[in-house]
Every structure is written in structure tokens, then in C-alpha cells.
Amino acid sequence: MRILIVNVNTTESMTEAIGAQARRAAAPGTEIVALTPRFGAESVEGNFESYLCAVGVMDAVMRYDQPFDAVIQAGYGEHGREGLQELLEVPVVDITEAAASTAMFLGHKYSVVTTLDRAVPLIEDRLKLAGLDARCASVRASGMAVLELESQPERAVDAIVQQAAKAVEEDHAEVICLGCGGMAELEDKVRSRTGVPVVDGVAAAVTIAESLVRLGLKTSKVRTYAPPRAKRITGFPLPDSLGR
Known part of the structure; x- marks a missing residue:
């Protein structure tokens, strides 16, 4: 099982600390991959930075080119989880x-x-x-x-x-x-x-994500988190292909 855990800010040392905490909580056989957004604020402490980090987190996940089984958004009270759930079928867990x-x-x-x-x-x-x-x-x-x-x-x-x-x-x-x-x-x-x-929240999110994967559960796609409709998106930093 491979779980991506994405820091919401661009401070690498914090990504390393979050990744280390996630690995301590993970069960044997679970691989934790900690990601840092390519762009965004060095710390997230308000609405502007939170909306910015939501795009940065989606970008980081969609640019990851290896298979994964779940995603954790490692920001407390931040925006973006719903967007990830539209983009992905795998479970998305917010801390x-x-x-x-x-x-x-x-x-x-x-x-x-x-x-x-x-x-x-x-x-x-x-x-x-x-x-x-x-x-x-x-x-x-x-x-x-x-x-x-x-x-x-x-x-x-x-x-x-x-x-x-x-x-x-x-x-x-x-x-x-x-x-x-x-x-x-x-x-x-x-x-x-x-x-x-x-x-x-990091440790709790890891154990919840592992449980969802083991149960074979995925994000529902029938309504709220259906994939984004195909349309031209001008200047958006995510990769051209948004579907998985």
C-alpha cells in the first residue's frame, strides 16, 4: 500500500517532519510518500494562503507519476479536500x-x-x-x-x-x-x-486511510465528487490530463 501525504505549505523541513510522523503511525507494508507543493506560502495561516495551498496540493498530487492507494491532505482547517476527491477515485483523508x-x-x-x-x-x-x-x-x-x-x-x-x-x-x-x-x-x-x-491528525489520518484501502473502499463518483467536466481551463497549473 502506498499513501501520499501532502504538506500544504512549501517548507521542506515541515514536510519531512510530517512524513516521519506518518511513517511512525503506518502499519508494516505501508509506504508513505511525503510531497511538498511546487508553489504556495511557506506557512498557511489565513484564507488567501489556504486557497492557494489547495491548488498547490492538487498540483503536487496530479504530478506524482507512480501508483498510489490513498492521499492525505496534511493541513488543519485548509481548503482543497473536495477538489482532490473530484480528481481521484482513491480515498482522500483530511487531517x-x-x-x-x-x-x-x-x-x-x-x-x-x-x-x-x-x-x-x-x-x-x-x-x-x-x-x-x-x-x-x-x-x-x-x-x-x-x-x-x-x-x-x-x-x-x-x-x-x-x-x-x-x-x-x-x-x-x-x-x-x-x-x-x-x-x-x-x-x-x-x-x-x-x-x-x-x-x-497526521497519525489519525494514516490509520483511517489504511483502513479505507483495506476495506476496498473508494470515493463515490455518482454526484458530489464526480470527475470535473471536460472543458478548456486557461492557465491552470495542473497537468492537462485531470482524470485518473
Whole structure:
């Protein structure tokens, strides 16, 4: 089984970290291929960058020229998953939905701890669109920019752990979701401080994608995610052939 996991930003070191986390979660025999978009922002922290990354992710996937069995979009609260589902028959899993749906097996309410406050509405909207918002206790911002997760790791950990603890104590969350692909490897620190289960979206997405492939399930093509209709698309950066 081969799973593509696509970073939504163009920072290679973050792609490497996401790929490493995915490989730790993968079952024996699962090959993880981590991709970085050819274009886009170095970090994604708003609507403009999120829409831009959606095109970059689709481009990266459609330019990959080897067989694969599933795709993971490794951006929390970002746009683009639906476009990938139109382009592909294989399962497409978004880490936002993977983390939240996993959390609901583990407790009554979950909270998401993310980066900057401006990302909170994007995550709230994605959870609502996915029908996962009813059991979301809160989406909290750590105040740390995406790139600061690498440049100031100790400060980032402290800020994330602090907000996770407040989510449990003040918002009555019973599970914490790490709301950024770059927060991989923080589960143990957050768990030890809060005493609740902690879900990393990358790891959750890998296990969900593996399960869908093993079940032989593919994306439905009868209506919502039917392939794009054939027409001239001027200047679009994707390859000429959009179908698979």
C-alpha cells in the first residue's frame, strides 16, 4: 500500500517532519510518500494562503507519476479536500476531519489547539462543514505562528500545553486534537499535562486511510465528487490530463 501525504505549505523541513510522523503511525507494508507543493506560502495561516495551498496540493498530487492507494491532505482547517476527491477515485483523508472523528470515539467533547487566533474561524468552519462541530468544546489558539513551531520549539510547547490544559479545565474537553500538521510529536507532552487522550491528525489520518484501502473502499463518483467536466481551463497549473 502506498499513501501520499501532502504538506500544504512549501517548507521542506515541515514536510519531512510530517512524513516521519506518518511513517511512525503506518502499519508494516505501508509506504508513505511525503510531497511538498511546487508553489504556495511557506506557512498557511489565513484564507488567501489556504486557497492557494489547495491548488498547490492538487498540483503536487496530479504530478506524482507512480501508483498510489490513498492521499492525505496534511493541513488543519485548509481548503482543497473536495477538489482532490473530484480528481481521484482513491480515498482522500483530511487531517482535520481525521483528528476530530477519532476524538469522538474517545470522549464526549473534544477541543482543538491550533496556532494563531486567525486560524480558529477556518478550523471552526471546516468542522461545521464536515458535521463534526456539535461535539467540539472549543478551538483554542496557542498564539504561535506555524514556523515558530520549528524556530521556537520550547516556547511553542509551553503555549500549546497551556491552552490544552485550559480546554480541559475551562471548556470541559475530554480529548485534545493537535490543530496543525507541524505539531507532530507533542502528544506525550500534552497528555502528561492534561491527563486526557491527545490525537495527532497526521497519525489519525494514516490509520483511517489504511483502513479505507483495506476495506476496498473508494470515493463515490455518482454526484458530489464526480470527475470535473471536460472543458478548456486557461492557465491552470495542473497537468492537462485531470482524470485518473
